[in-house]
Amino acid sequence: MDGLKPIPFKAGSEVEMATQGVEFAQVSFTTGDSTSGGGRQLLREVSLRVEAGTTTALLGRSGSGKTTLLRTVNALVRPTSGRVLVDGRDVAAEDAIALRRGIGYVIQEIGLFPQMTIERNVGMALELAGRSKAEIAARTAEMLRMVGLQEDVARRYPWQLSGGQRQRVGVARALANEPKVLLMDEPFGALDPLTRAEMQTMLRDLLRQTGTTTLIVTHDLDEALYLADRVVLLEAGAVVADLARDGVRGAGSRGAANEAVRAYVAATHREDAA
Amino acid sequence: MSDFLHRYGGQIGRLTFEHVWLTASAMLFACAIGLPLGVLLTRRRALARPVLAVANILQTIPSLALFGLLLPVPFLGERAARLAIVALTAYALLPILRNTYDGIGSVDAALIDVANALGMTGWQRLRKVELPMAASVILGGMRTATVICVGVATIAAAIGAGGLGELIFRGVASVDNGLVLAGAIPAALLALCADGVLGLFEKRLAVRR
Numbered sequence: 001m002d003g004l005k006p007i008p009f010k011a012g013s014e015v016e017m018a019t020q021g022v023e024f025a026q027v028s029f030t031t032g033d034s035t036s037g038g039g040r041q042l043l044r045e046v047s048l049r050v051e052a053g054t055t056t057a058l059l060g061r062s063g064s065g066k067t068t069l070l071r072t073v074n075a076l077v078r079p080t081s082g083r084v085l086v087d088g089r090d091v092a093a094e095d096a097i098a099l100r101r102g103i104g105y106v107i108q109e110i111g112l113f114p115q116m117t118i119e120r121n122v123g124m125a126l127e128l129a130g131r132s133k134a135e136i137a138a139r140t141a142e143m144l145r146m147v148g149l150q151e152d153v154a155r156r157y158p159w160q161l162s163g164g165q166r167q168r169v170g171v172a173r174a175l176a177n178e179p180k181v182l183l184m185d186e187p188f189g190a191l192d193p194l195t196r197a198e199m200q201t202m203l204r205d206l207l208r209q210t211g212t213t214t215l216i217v218t219h220d221l222d223e224a225l226y227l228a229d230r231v232v233l234l235e236a237g238a239v240v241a242d243l244a245r246d247g248v249r250g251a252g253s254r255g256a257a258n259e260a261v262r263a264y265v266a267a268t269h270r271e272d273a274a
Numbered sequence: 275m276s277d278f279l280h281r282y283g284g285q286i287g288r289l290t291f292e293h294v295w296l297t298a299s300a301m302l303f304a305c306a307i308g309l310p311l312g313v314l315l316t317r318r319r320a321l322a323r324p325v326l327a328v329a330n331i332l333q334t335i336p337s338l339a340l341f342g343l344l345l346p347v348p349f350l351g352e353r354a355a356r357l358a359i360v361a362l363t364a365y366a367l368l369p370i371l372r373n374t375y376d377g378i379g380s381v382d383a384a385l386i387d388v389a390n391a392l393g394m395t396g397w398q399r400l401r402k403v404e405l406p407m408a409a410s411v412i413l414g415g416m417r418t419a420t421v422i423c424v425g426v427a428t429i430a431a432a433i434g435a436g437g438l439g440e441l442i443f444r445g446v447a448s449v450d451n452g453l454v455l456a457g458a459i460p461a462a463l464l465a466l467c468a469d470g471v472l473g474l475f476e477k478r479l480a481v482r483r
Contacts (some may be wrong), residue, residue: 074391101393113389114483115406124402125392159482183391 020052020087022073022181027082029068029237042068044238045082050230052087055207055214057224057266060234062086066217069234070183073215074103085135088179095145101129104174104182104212108189110166112158118169119154125177143172144226146209147204164195171203175210184216200226221248221268233260282456285441290460296355296430297423297464300362304419308367309412312374313400322375329368337429338391340364345433358427358435365426366419374413377408409481417472424465428457438464 021245027046031039042065050056058066071077072084075096081130084091091099103188112121123136131139147168160164167187174182187203188196204227207214218224224231231248233241240260248261279286315322333344340361344350350357381404389399405412431439437456445453 076387076390097393097395099393100391103391105388105391107384107387109382109384111382111384113385113388113403115481128393128398157482 001145005128019049019085021054022050022215023085023088024048024069024072025083025085027069027072027078027084028071029065029081030080042237043072043079044236046234046237046239047082048232048239048242050213050215052213053211054229055216055227056217056230056232057228057235058217059219059221059224061219064234065237066234067185068108068237070185070217073183074100095169101125101177101182104177104179106170106174106182106184108188110170112166112169112173114158116156116157118156118158118161121156121158121169122172122176124173125179129177135173138170138256139176144169145178146175146206147172162195163191164199167191167199168202171199171206175206175212177212180213182212182214184214186217186219189218189220196223203227221264231261233259233264277454278456282441283409283452286438286456286460289436289438289440289457290464293357293424293427293439293461293464296358296362296435296437297420297468300365300366300423300427301416301420302365303359303415304366304423305416306371307363308370308415308419310414312371312380312412315375316378316404322400326368326372326375329371331370334365335364337361337426338363338432341429341433354430354433354435357433358430358437362423362430366423369415369418369422370412371415373418377411377415378404380411381407405433407481411481412475413472413476414462417476419468420468420472421465424461424468428461441478 005039024046027043028041029043029095030041044065046065046069048056049143058069068077070267072079073091075091075094078092083223086094086099086103091240112118116124119137123131123140126136126139140154141151144151148169148174149165153161153165153169161169170187174184188199200223202246207222207227214228216224216227221231225245229245231241231243231245235244243261248265282448286361311325319474323435344357344361347357350360378400385403385407386399389403394402427437428439428442430437438461441457442454442461443457445455445457
């Protein structure tokens, strides 16, 4: 991979060795609204490193900036200041189209194209990359199997599937082109608890199998602890805690080193705390 | 009745053909302008308001007045059919423009988000996602425009552009209700046919979700 060349920071910063994975360097974002005297600041100097092959959960309440942070990785949001590096390369300097084709993206609304078959949905990234029909068909079948769907689903349309099946297709689509990074925004937020648990199990196995660097936005602490190696807690656009999974889990509601995490644990496990 | 048809049948046929020709030409031009312009407006939203306002105003000009206003225009005034097509195009423009703009604008935001995140270029997004999703709404606009055109085209006879309006105007001038109906009934049937056929396509293109 050619992303290994060291890329120096701009004047004034120290020289950083390029790393695999995703890195946020003092990323800030303010909604562009100069007419009304400055918009809302959604991200405040977020610095974070996501090692290659690991899964990091971005946790926080609604409006904490976790989705915005996620969307800076595939350049759907352009930071007002700071840099986002994917495999050591500045996202801002990359061609957005090429960058996005190498990054998987899964959202709560799933966003399957309703006029296309499941097969075409899953194979879309490959279709865009100009792969042959045979190649796409083979890869699509493999992906559907990997996410636990029957082969005959390929010829159906999104409306013929259940919510859980649809989100499996969403995951299959995101991973079809073997992305460097997988971004997930509340992927299972709209599913019932049983389906949700099935999906979490499926995803955990899948991520272990593929070793894809993953960022997952959630407000569900249990989901974060189940899926992620690391949990990053955001509040008002800033990182207030950045802990390994065991750091959260071992600590419980009383012992956690970080006050913000303690509060989050206490809020989500109220009966334990009582 | 058979006597009437014997006498006017040939004329009705010819004028119906002229009528269809006027309408079809105008629709062709209106689509050629309205579709790309509608797409452009979704890309440059600041333009949408003024452009739709202009199309709206065109729509409100009484048809007889528009025909009259265009008469002295050099190139147009030379041939009545040419002028009629331009005027009809102006009337057909708004529904096509409006529905293209609205149809694409109302595509689910999540689909646009995913299309972008997949690395689609603007053109790919248009072709693979936006146009197929908006197709039914856009066709609905064309359907409305066609019906309007068929109706307004009858007025075009007033400036000598031909079409079924000719029979109507002649009938009115000679107080001959048979003649009026000979123009009005085929014109109404044309409008109903266009409406029905395009409506069928519109249903076909609707995306099940």
